Amino acid sequence: MGLEIVNDVRTDYVCDLVKNGKREDGRGFREYRDISVERDVIKRAEGSARVKIGDTEVLVGVKVELGTPFPDTPDKGVIITNTELVPLASPKFESGPPNENSIQLARVVDRGIRGSETIDLDKLCIEKGEKVWMVFIDIHVLDDNGNLVDAAALGAIASLLNLRIPNERYGLTGENTLPMRDTPVAVTTVEIEGNILVDPSFDEGNAAASSVTVISNADGTLSGMQKSGSGGLKEAQIAEMVEIGIEKAGEIRKKYL
Amino acid sequence: MKEEIELIKDGKRLDGRGFDELRPIKIEVGVLKRADGSCYFELGDNKVIAAVYGPREMHPRHAQDAKMAVVKFRYNMAPFSTNDRKRPGPDRRSVEISKVCREAFNPVIMRELYPKMGIEVYVELLQSDAGTRTAGINAASIALADAGIPMKDLVSSIAVGKINGEVVLDLNAAEDNNGEADMPIAMIARTNTITALQMDGRMTQEEFGRGMKLARGACHQIYELQRAALVTRYNQNYEGKNKREEE
Numbered sequence A: 001m002g003l004e005i006v007n008d009v010r011t012d013y014v015c016d017l018v019k020n021g022k023r024e025d026g027r028g029f030r031e032y033r034d035i036s037v038e039r040d041v042i043k044r045a046e047g048s049a050r051v052k053i054g055d056t057e058v059l060v061g062v063k064v065e066l067g068t069p070f071p072d073t074p075d076k077g078v079i080i081t082n083t084e085l086v087p088l089a090s091p092k093f094e095s096g097p098p099n100e101n102s103i104q105l106a107r108v109v110d111r112g113i114r115g116s117e118t119i120d121l122d123k124l125c126i127e128k129g130e131k132v133w134m135v136f137i138d139i140h141v142l143d144d145n146g147n148l149v150d151a152a153a154l155g156a157i158a159s160l161l162n163l164r165i166p167n168e169r170y171g172l173t174g175e176n177t178l179p180m181r182d183t184p185v186a187v188t189t190v191e192i193e194g195n196i197l198v199d200p201s202f203d204e205g206n207a208a209a210s211s212v213t214v215i216s217n218a219d220g221t222l223s224g225m226q227k228s229g230s231g232g233l234k235e236a237q238i239a240e241m242v243e244i245g246i247e248k249a250g251e252i253r254k255k256y257l
Numbered sequence B: 001m002k003e004e005i006e007l008i009k010d011g012k013r014l015d016g017r018g019f020d021e022l023r024p025i026k027i028e029v030g031v032l033k034r035a036d037g038s039c040y041f042e043l044g045d046n047k048v049i050a051a052v053y054g055p056r057e058m059h060p061r062h063a064q065d066a067k068m069a070v071v072k073f074r075y076n077m078a079p080f081s082t083n084d085r086k087r088p089g090p091d092r093r094s095v096e097i098s099k100v101c102r103e104a105f106n107p108v109i110m111r112e113l114y115p116k117m118g119i120e121v122y123v124e125l126l127q128s129d130a131g132t133r134t135a136g137i138n139a140a141s142i143a144l145a146d147a148g149i150p151m152k153d154l155v156s157s158i159a160v161g162k163i164n165g166e167v168v169l170d171l172n173a174a175e176d177n178n179g180e181a182d183m184p185i186a187m188i189a190r191t192n193t194i195t196a197l198q199m200d201g202r203m204t205q206e207e208f209g210r211g212m213k214l215a216r217g218a219c220h221q222i223y224e225l226q227r228a229a230l231v232t233r234y235n236q237n238y239e240g241k242n243k244r245e246e247e
Helices: A002-019 A100-115 A148-161 A202-207 A235-256 B092-107 B132-146 B171-178 B205-246
Strands: A036-041 A047-053 A056-067 A078-084 A126-127 A130-141 A187-190 A195-198 A208-218 A222-228 B025-029 B039-041 B046-057 B068-075 B117-127 B156-163 B166-169 B180-187 B193-203
Touching: A002 A187, A002 A202, A036 A148, A047 A148, A056 A148, A078 A100, A078 A126, A100 A130, A100 A148, A100 A187, A100 A195, A100 A208, A100 A222, A100 B092, A100 B193, A130 A148, A130 B046, A130 B193, A148 A187, A148 A208, A187 A202, A187 B092, A195 A235, A195 B039, A195 B166, A222 A235, A222 B092, A235 B193, A235 B205, B025 B132, B039 B132, B046 B132, B068 B092, B068 B132, B092 B132, B092 B193, B117 B132, B132 B156, B132 B180, B132 B205, B156 B171, B156 B205, B166 B205, B180 B205, B193 B205
Parallel strands: A078 A130, B068 B117
Antiparallel strands: A036 A047, A047 A056, A056 A130, A126 A130, A187 A195, A187 A208, A208 A222, A222 B193, B025 B039, B039 B046, B046 B117, B156 B166, B156 B180, B180 B193
């Protein structure tokens, strides 16, 4: 109960600021927070990245293992994306099985990577129907200060970009690198009091009626979208969000990937 | 890369539809006795049934909201609804869809009228053929109205997608499985307010805009069908009641 009241007060505060054209951290509506991407931070993982967006911090580790393909795609490798919202990252997170927020987060990141066909799944096949590489993308949220989706998606693609295939561990020979065919970048915008804000802070995320994540590729095509939240949006607002999404993704790609 | 499978022949889709054509829709309102509201909805080969209970006491209590009713939405596929048997119970996909569907209704349900209460929507997919969440939202919308839940408007939903490089309306399973993109949308048709939006696959910004337009037109069509189904149902009841009173 106590936390709820604090949330209401924060929401009112954020909405009042937005009405006056301001944000709590002084950013412009279309200004992204500072980003940092650190790669290969985990020795045991085949690919990894620690991403910070402002105070939000996400660690993504990718493990690659040999496994059997799904029966309906015997000649394709497997990508599995998972998110853990571990309790150390927020007073709101609890341990236990994944809830709908962590499932949605993982599935949106997964959709972006799949939609862009970044990874050529055919190249992950070693023996049709028997042996394929399975790529496990595990998203570990360390500090939730808003906009986890963008951080997680950036962490995932940054990890994949210097993925090493562990051939030696399985006594195999072959290429140790996996050519990435694209670089999907997620950009989340929210609607508050009729205004569109990019990269919501924690309180802005709570205050927003709707948020839309737009995932786009190097050539500007879209490879995933998700609206979330209990509000409605006009077509023109969504078009604006897509526009901002593609533009910001371009900037982030150029600078960090 | 996916190998190209021919899904369009002579400007028509494999099931004979044009690019902007919906599959046949069939609606029945009030099909379940125990539920407070219900609806059976067919969209092509999709068969879905929705039931609404409430507003009633919200369980568990810690999930209550002191200011407004909480909407619970469960999207569930019957094990026999798919080609390969679906393992019963919620999986990651259905958890996500349930969340998206619930949020599609939050803007229209007047939740503030029922603090601490729960409004429960149960959607069961009996037979699936792509576009199940859109059929489920359409069914749930009518079931909510049938249950007498105060709503600002109905929600209508449809998917658009891209097959063989063309933006088309309402993909069936063959098109969804072999297509390039799929984008389910829910909207309040009368105000053109979008309440749910997802996209997977790949499309350009221009194609996205065209898809939006197609979806908008279709949602207006579906809205009229939803409305007509409700009117028919309640006119019938009204006439039936008069007859009884005359006797």
